Amino acid sequence: MVAYENHCAGCDILGMSCIGASCVNRRVPVFYCDRVGCPAHTEGAERLFIVAGMHLCLDCLMDISERNGIDPEDLIESEVEV
């Protein structure tokens, strides 16, 4: 899944109050793998791929590809773009 999280800290560090809704750090996309037990499920992934309707990180994509003997390219429905 893709969660939008408030990562604004920079405004405070710079001694300014947050500029508000237009602050880009207020809505930072964070990619989480949908596969329970995967580290990226709780810590976030760099990229997410849509496989069988699930959002999977690259590690899970490669794992599933290997286990099933299917080319990763054939598993990917699309990549999540933000």
Ligand SMILES: [Zn+2]
């Ligand atoms: Zn801010």
Ligand SMILES: [Zn+2]
């Ligand atoms: Zn994963």
